[in-house]
Amino acid sequence: MLAQQLINGVSVGGVYSLLATGYALIYSLLGFSNWAHGEVAMLGAYIAVMSVVTVKMPFIPALVLAVTGAALISFVNERVFYRRIRSNNSPTMFLMIAAMGLSTTYKNLIVVLVGPKFKYFPSILTVESMEFFGLTVGVLDIISIIVSIIAIFFLDFLIYHTKFGLGVRACASDSTTSELLGVNVNRYILIVFLLAGALAGCAGVLLGMKYTVYPSLGNVALKAFIASVFGGLGSIRGAVLGAFTIGILETLVSAYISSGLRDLFTFGLLVAILLLRPEGLLGKSVEQKS
Amino acid sequence: MSRILGISNLTMAFGGVRAVQQFDLLLEEGGVHGLIGPNGAGKTTIFNVVTGIYRPQSGSVLFEGRELVGRRPFDIANAGIGRTFQNIRLFPNLSALENVIIAGHKDASYGMLEALTHLGRYGRVVRAQREHARELLAIVGLDAREKERAGSLPYGLQRRLEIARALAIRPRLLLLDEPAAGMNEEESVALVNFIREIRRRFSLTIFMIEHHMDVVTSLCDEITVLNFGKILARSSCMEEIKKNPSVVEAYLGKE
Amino acid sequence: MSDYTQGVVILICVNAIAVAGVSVLTGFTRLFSFGNGGFMAIGAYTSAILTKVYGAPLALSMPLGMACAGAAAWLIGKLTLRLKGDYFLITTLGFGECIRVALEYAYKLTGGPRGYSNIPHYTNAYLAVGLLIVSLIVARNFIQSKYGWHFMAIREQEVAAEAVGVDTAKYKLMSFVFSAVYAGCAGVLFAHYLRFIAPNMFNLEKSAEWTITVVIGGLGSLSGSVISSVILTLLPEVFRGLAEYRMLVYGAAVVLIIMLRPNGLMGYRELSSFFPALFRKSRSDREEEAR
Numbered sequence: 001m002l003a004q005q006l007i008n009g010v011s012v013g014g015v016y017s018l019l020a021t022g023y024a025l026i027y028s029l030l031g032f033s034n035w036a037h038g039e040v041a042m043l044g045a046y047i048a049v050m051s052v053v054t055v056k057m058p059f060i061p062a063l064v065l066a067v068t069g070a071a072l073i074s075f076v077n078e079r080v081f082y083r084r085i086r087s088n089n090s091p092t093m094f095l096m097i098a099a100m101g102l103s104t105t106y107k108n109l110i111v112v113l114v115g116p117k118f119k120y121f122p123s124i125l126t127v128e129s130m131e132f133f134g135l136t137v138g139v140l141d142i143i144s145i146i147v148s149i150i151a152i153f154f155l156d157f158l159i160y161h162t163k164f165g166l167g168v169r170a171c172a173s174d175s176t177t178s179e180l181l182g183v184n185v186n187r188y189i190l191i192v193f194l195l196a197g198a199l200a201g202c203a204g205v206l207l208g209m210k211y212t213v214y215p216s217l218g219n220v221a222l223k224a225f226i227a228s229v230f231g232g233l234g235s236i237r238g239a240v241l242g243a244f245t246i247g248i249l250e251t252l253v254s255a256y257i258s259s260g261l262r263d264l265f266t267f268g269l270l271v272a273i274l275l276l277r278p279e280g281l282l283g284k285s286v287e288q289k290s
Numbered sequence: 291m292s293r294i295l296g297i298s299n300l301t302m303a304f305g306g307v308r309a310v311q312q313f314d315l316l317l318e319e320g321g322v323h324g325l326i327g328p329n330g331a332g333k334t335t336i337f338n339v340v341t342g343i344y345r346p347q348s349g350s351v352l353f354e355g356r357e358l359v360g361r362r363p364f365d366i367a368n369a370g371i372g373r374t375f376q377n378i379r380l381f382p383n384l385s386a387l388e389n390v391i392i393a394g395h396k397d398a399s400y401g402m403l404e405a406l407t408h409l410g411r412y413g414r415v416v417r418a419q420r421e422h423a424r425e426l427l428a429i430v431g432l433d434a435r436e437k438e439r440a441g442s443l444p445y446g447l448q449r450r451l452e453i454a455r456a457l458a459i460r461p462r463l464l465l466l467d468e469p470a471a472g473m474n475e476e477e478s479v480a481l482v483n484f485i486r487e488i489r490r491r492f493s494l495t496i497f498m499i500e501h502h503m504d505v506v507t508s509l510c511d512e513i514t515v516l517n518f519g520k521i522l523a524r525s526s527c528m529e530e531i532k533k534n535p536s537v538v539e540a541y542l543g544k545e
Numbered sequence: 546m547s548d549y550t551q552g553v554v555i556l557i558c559v560n561a562i563a564v565a566g567v568s569v570l571t572g573f574t575r576l577f578s579f580g581n582g583g584f585m586a587i588g589a590y591t592s593a594i595l596t597k598v599y600g601a602p603l604a605l606s607m608p609l610g611m612a613c614a615g616a617a618a619w620l621i622g623k624l625t626l627r628l629k630g631d632y633f634l635i636t637t638l639g640f641g642e643c644i645r646v647a648l649e650y651a652y653k654l655t656g657g658p659r660g661y662s663n664i665p666h667y668t669n670a671y672l673a674v675g676l677l678i679v680s681l682i683v684a685r686n687f688i689q690s691k692y693g694w695h696f697m698a699i700r701e702q703e704v705a706a707e708a709v710g711v712d713t714a715k716y717k718l719m720s721f722v723f724s725a726v727y728a729g730c731a732g733v734l735f736a737h738y739l740r741f742i743a744p745n746m747f748n749l750e751k752s753a754e755w756t757i758t759v760v761i762g763g764l765g766s767l768s769g770s771v772i773s774s775v776i777l778t779l780l781p782e783v784f785r786g787l788a789e790y791r792m793l794v795y796g797a798a799v800v801l802i803i804m805l806r807p808n809g810l811m812g813y814r815e816l817s818s819f820f821p822a823l824f825r826k827s828r829s830d831r832e833e834e835a836r
Contacts, residue, residue, distance in 0.1 A: 032631065084804050093577055093630055097760055098803045100579075100753050104796030112789055222642075222749075229635065264646040270639040275624055278632055341708060362714075363707035373708055381701035383765065383813050392698050393709035398691035405690035406683050412690070459709050 004135055005255045006248060011141035013247020014148030018203035019224030020231070020239035021155055022074075022196030028172035028234035029189055032092045035099040036077055037200055038221025039106035044070030044201030045208035045217055046110060049119045067201040074197025077102060078190060103218065110215045118212040144206050151199055152240055158195075159236055168192060172234065223250070226270045232283025241281060294319045294463055294495045295340075300349030302332075302339055302519075309335045310519040313349070317463070322489065322496040324510035326503075328540055332519040333499045334376055337465050340497075341373055342366040353463065368396070372461030374452045376468050376499075382441025386432050386451050389440050390423040393458035397422065423458065429488070430454045445472055457492065464488075466498040470505045482508045503528070515540070551670045553782050555738045558673035559731045560758075561774045565684045566727025567755040568770035572763070573688055574720040575700035577634045579752045580621075580641030581728045584614040586648060586747035588729025589736040590655055593664045596737070603667045607733045614729025615722045617644075622721040626714060641752055648744040660743030668738035676734065680727060685767060687723070696720050700765070750792075757799040763809030768816035773809075 019041060026034045048066035051057040057065070077099075085098055129138050159165035170178045171188050179185045203224075207217060227246045231238025246266060254262040273280060295317035302310040310332045317323055325333050338344045340351055342363035351358040358366050367373075381389050397419050404410040427433045430450040435443065440451060449469060456464060469485070470478050482505055489496055500506050506513060507528045515522040515531060517540040525531050532538075563585060570576050592610035595601040601609075625636040649658045656662070687693055695716040698706035707713055736742050755774075762773030781791040802809055 033635065081800060081804065088804070088807060090803065090807050093575075093634070094803050094807060096631060096634065097577070097756065098800050101757060101796045101799035101803070104750075104753070104757075104792055105800065106796075108790075108793035108796060112793055226639075260650050264643065264650055267639050267642040267646060271636060271643060274628065274632060274636045274639060278628055343704065343707075362712070363704075364710050364712045367708050367710040375705065375708075379702045379705040379708075381698055381705065383701060384697060388694070388697075392694045392706075392711070395691055395694065395710065400691075402692075405692055406686050408686045408689070455709060 001255075004137075005251050007135070007137055007141060007145075008255075009248030009251035010244065011138075011144045011247075012251055013227075013244035014145045015203050015206050015220075016224040016227050016247050017148050017240045017243035018151055018199045018206075019221050020227040020243040021152070021236050022199050023221075023225055023228040024231070024234055024236045024239035025168075025192050025196050027228070028236070029168070029175070029192055030082070030086070030092075030095065031234075032095040032099070033225060033233070034077075034196075035096060036102040036106065037074075037196065038218025038224075039103050040070050040074045040077070040197050040218075041200040041204030041207065041221060042110070042213075042215065042217040043073050043106060043204070044197075045204035045213045046114065046119070047201075048205045049121055049208055049213045050114075052121065053119065063205055066205050067198050070201025070204060071194045071197035074193045074200065075190060078193040083186065083189075107215050107218065114215075116215055118214045119208075120212055121209045140206075140210055144210070147202060147206065151202065155195070155199075155236065164191075223266055226266055228280075229270060230273050230280055232280030235280070235282040238280055238282035292319050293317065294354060295497070296350075296352040297336075297340070298350050298352075300336070300339060300346050300351070302335055302344055302346045308519055310339070310346075313516075313519070313521060315514065317495055317497060319462075319495050320489075320493070321512065322485075322498070322510050324506040324513040325497070325499045325516060326501070326506060326513060327516035327522070331516040333516055334467060335519075336516075337373060337467055337497075337499065340366075340465065341371060367459055367461075370460070370462040371465065372456035372459050372463070373465035374449070374456055374467055374469060376471070378445075378448050378452055380440040380448055380452060380455070382439070384440055385437050386427060386440050386443065387420070387423055387436035389451060389455050390426050390458045391419050393455045394419055394422055396460065426454045426457055427451075429457075429491075430484075446477060453488075457488065460492075461494065463495045463497065466496065466500075468499055468501060470500055470502040473502070475504075478502055478505050481505065485509060552738070553779070554670045555668055555673040555734065557775055557778045558677040559735045559738070560755075560778045561677055561771050562680050562734070563728050563731035564755050564758050564762075564770050564774040565680060565767065566724035566731075568759050568762070568767050569684060569688065569693075569696065569727075570720050570724035571756060571759050572765050572767070572770060573693060573700060574696040574717060575630075575764070576626075576717060576720060577630065577756060578637040578641075578721070578724070579634055579749055579756065580637030580639070580644075581724060581755060582747040582749065582751035583641035583644035584618060584725035584728035585732035585735070585751070586644055586742075586744065587614045587617055588732030589742050589747070590648060590661065590732075591729075592733040593661055593736045593742060594654065596665045596667075597661075597663060603733075603737065607730065610733045611726045611729040614732070615726040618722045618725030619718065622718045626717045626721065638749060638752075641747075642749060645744045645748055655744075658744060660741055662741045664736050664740045664742065666737060666740055668734050673734055673738075676730065680730065681767070681771065684727075688767060692716065692719065697765075754792075754795065757795055759809075760799055761795075761802050761809055763812035763814070765813035766809070766811040766815055769809060769811030769814070772811070772816070 019037060022037055023034060044066045047069040048062045051062035051065055052059060081098060081102060082095055085095055129136050159168060167183055167188055170183060171185050175185050204217065207220060223246060224243060227242035228239045230246060231242030250262055250266055253265045293316055295315065297313060297315040300310055300313040301308065313336060325336065327333055335344065339346050340358065342358060342361055346359060353369060353371060381392065398415060400411045400415050404412045424433060424436065427436055430453060432447060432451055432454065440448065443451065470481050473481060485496065488494060512526045513528060513531055514524045515537050522536050522540060523531050523534045567581055570578060588610035591613045592606040595606040595609060596603065621640050625633055628636060648655050695711045698711050699713050699716060703713055758774045758777055759770045762769035777795060
């Protein structure tokens with residue numbers, strides 16, 4: 001039983017990590033929590049499910065369309081909204097409020113355009129579950145885990161072992177100096193938003209397949225956000241660490257203590273982290289100077 | 291004359307970088323002390339330590355005999371130390387008058403109940419506060435513009451407003467961070483006279499950071515030169531300082 | 546007055562009182578919180594339980610509900626106000642959700658996620674409007690007192706506020722508690738009107754809605770916040786077909802405002818500055834005019 005729950009937890013953690021890394025990337029570059037990120041995942045899920053159910057598109061192209069669509073929406077958020085707000089010299093807080101506004105807008109746009117009812121993915125998998133050493137494991141969970149691991153390794157390689165990644169880290173550490181040194185900071189920011197959006201799109205589709213697709217799907221991102229804080233806002237490796245930790249712990253709490261306590265545990269963890277070690281496991285100090 | 295400020299063995303480090311090393315200073319009451327040095331020498335850092343914004347790794351700051359290190363900035367301000375900032379920190383969306391009234395909060399002798407109802411002493415006290423604030427604005431020549439938004443005032447007037455605001459907390463020691471910044475010769479002379487006047491009128495001791503050597507020479511009875519956080523020279527005579535080879539090197543570089 | 550109209554008026558008052566509190570916190574002290582819905586919940590549940598289970602009169606349960614909300618804010622604020630702005634925001638979000646989830650979990654006391662019903666009906670339009678007027682006058686007085694000055698100093702330039710002797714930690718806490726007390730009051734009014742409350746009525750969306758309302762109305766403007774709250778509550782009632790679009794408009798409006806007019810509709814200005822003739826001036830203000 002424990003092994004089963006652990007696998008569940010890892011699968012949940014994997015999905016969280018797809019979202020949490022996106023949060024971390026954006027935070028590291030722009031210094032704000034992109035509340036609209038969850039809605040990017042939600043929109044990705046809707047694109048996929050509508051393509052498959054309404055347009056009768058085969059699954060793989062629908063998936064590609066969803067991931068691309070999510071990446072583009074994330075891109076638009078930055079290019080049209082966030083960049084403009086930054087250029088107004090508005091304080092960072094305003095970016096967060098605007099992100100909250102975008103989140104509300106997207107959620108309700110879907111409610112108005114598509115309707116609030118749940119949408120289901122038809123069964124795509126030929127095999128629902130497999131037997132491993134006496135354990136019954138959902139194939140979808142396995143796919144989630146594999147997708148997240150591939151995405152994490154890809155991202156880690158990209159950020160820590162390529163020239164592009166070096167540029168991102170330079171911008172994250174000091175955007176003004178980077179700009180002075182000739183780095184096109186705005187372009188890096190756009191690419192990062194595209195990446196984060198694509199990852200979110202994957203997460204959205206995975207979530208939509210495991211559960212259902214509904215306008216508030218993005219609320220799950222709040223957990224991923226907590227994971228990101230836990231690992232240290234702005235740290236990608238921290239986000240991954242936090243995501244799996246929370247995914248596993250949350251699943252165990254739900255299975256062995258009480259499912260009603262699951263969310264209390266996670267939010268309680270958020271509060272505890274912020275009070276005891278706000279910089280998370282791998283982040284920088286955040287207390288006010290005076 | 292008694293000693294109003296005594297800094298001893300002050301060291302302030304940020305991470306691995308030591309911004310100020312073993313700084314010491316004795317200020318006599320009523321004096322004017324100038325702190326000069328190239329940019330980045332650690333001058334504003336010393337101000338920030340004295341006013342409690344930074345906590346030093348070691349050393350002590352005694353104001354009128356009592357230790358300041360470890361106390362919160364507002365507590366230090368209320369003890370009688372006022373300051374202005376290098377990059378002006380006014381309350382931009384509030385009027386000039388409001389900027390000064392806020393600083394005069396010690397005079398707001400009404401309680402929470404009166405604050406919520408505007409009854410009792412509230413009206414009388416607020417009127418008195420306004421009058422006092424107006425007097426200070428008049429001293430800096432801003433009385434005609436009291437209702438203007440502080441952030442929209444021209445640069446020179448903003449600097450004056452900051453001084454008026456600092457005076458409103460009834461300080462005995464006034465820390466001025468580059469008060470003559472951006473001023474031409476005429477304005478600097480006016481500033482020097484102004485500082486002399488407020489020092490006399492409010493019995494102030496003045497500790498200032500400044501780059502305009504004329505202002506420093508006219509006003510200061512003692513000068514400390516700082517570079518890389520360390521004292522290079524100290525003297526009551528500007529000529530002596532100008533001839534000091536390490537000072538020359540700090541400003542102009544080695545031959 | 547028909548039942549329906551009464552209901553609309555009461556809802557307007559409930560939202561406006563909560564928004565007034567958030568206006569003081571966010572518009573005048575520049576503290577952003579996504580957790581004030583939790584304080585409304587504390588006020589609502591405290592009063593509901595006291596009146597239904599213990600038969601307490603409203604005159605007792607309302608102040609107690611507000612006090613509990615204020616106490617919670619005091620505790621939370623003491624722990625979290627030392628954090629930087631956006632971390633404080635996240636912590637309030639965390640606490641707000643904790644309160645909501647805790648209310649769901651403690652179902653024996655609170656009825657759990659299904660809600661708490663058969664709350665005695667005490668709220669009518671007169672009580673609601675009366676409380677709104679009183680709370681607005683008190684809020685306005687508070688802002689125009691030394692406490693309001695301190696809040697504004699913190700908002701404008703926190704470092705300079707300390708440099709002129711303002712205990713920023715103490716006043717940030719005061720502002721936070723004030724906003725919680727107002728949220729608690731709104732909660733009590735709401736509980737005794739609707740007669741039914743559930744934890745998910747006081748969620749992140751609610752808290753964010755208040756912050757968004759204040760930003761739209763204009764930071765630093767109490768009247769702007771209240772007016773925008775009234776309009777935003779009233780619009781879907783007046784134009785029935787718009788009800789679905791209400792949150793969509795909210796979200797889009799705040800994004801547009803932040804992009805194009807960050808000071809909001811009435812940023813830093815009050816209604817009285819637009820219509821001086823309509824507003825009775827205090828004696829000291831009239832002396833000011835005469836200068």
